[in-house]
Amino acid sequence: MNVRISRQHWDGLLAELDQARRQRHLVTYRALLERLQLPSPAMLTLTSALEHLAAMDVKAEQPLRSSLVISQGASRLPRTGFFECVGRLGRFAGPPDGVAAASWHASEVVRVFEHSYEHEEA
Known part of the structure; x- marks a missing residue:
């Protein structure tokens, strides 16, 4: 299934992640969904956008x-799909849960x- 995200939502996602990075904190999927107000299917759109961003970051x-x-659960880790995605991208090898993940x-x-991303302006 090909899921698309609007330019406005994409820019909003990048801005939210940049703010989280600058403040050195993590953000939950739920918080992003609430802030971005993505249209349905919102979670699928968000995960597809995050996977696309991961591929862009790997390429760069x-x-x-x-x-x-x-996730907002006790693990404070991304969902298993994140680890599967980064595994496909060659960045992580191992089970999507547990100590290694x-x-x-x-x-x-x-x-x-600690990284400065090219698109950033002061």
């Missing part, structure tokens, strides 16, 4: 901004916090 050889988006995610988040 930079840390994955989509790693800043997490948590460790990889923690180190990727630090990399995102």
Whole structure:
């Protein structure tokens, strides 16, 4: 299924992730859905956009901004689909849950916090 996101929603997503990065905090899928007001199917649109962004970041050889988006559950990790996506992109190898995933995610988040993305203007 091909899911599209409007330019306005895409720009909003990038702005939300940039703000989270600058403030050095993570954001939940639910918070993004509420802030962006994506049309239905909102979660599918959001996950497709995050996967597209991950592919763009891999191509640009930079840390994955989509790693800043997490579930609101106790794990405080992205959903398993995120780990499957980054596995397909060659950035992570291992089961999508457990210690290896948590460790990889923690180190990727630090990399995102410390990276300056080209599109940024002061």
